[in-house]
Amino acid sequence: MTLELVTFVVQNLVEDPDALTVEAHRSDSGLRIDIACGEGDAGRIIGRNGRIINAIRTLARAAADGRERIDINLAD
Numbered sequence: 001m002t003l004e005l006v007t008f009v010v011q012n013l014v015e016d017p018d019a020l021t022v023e024a025h026r027s028d029s030g031l032r033i034d035i036a037c038g039e040g041d042a043g044r045i046i047g048r049n050g051r052i053i054n055a056i057r058t059l060a061r062a063a064a065d066g067r068e069r070i071d072i073n074l075a076d
Contacts, residue, residue: 031069
């Protein structure tokens with residue numbers, strides 16, 4: 001559920017959704033979601049002062065409903 005939500009939101013933010021990859025990795029500490037995007041789209045995902053990426057993190061944590069820790073990373 002959380003991965004699908006993050007994927008949906010990020011696909012609608014970027015200009016090149018074909019270059020986008022969103023992967024989830026589970027560990028003992030929780031769920032880590034890695035986002036890789038095409039050139040120029042990182043700024044759209046981060047937003048001014050990191051507002052958009054922080055909003056995505058908040059949505060993902062709300063979707064997880066406190067059941068597990070969620071980390072979202074934007075790959076360089």
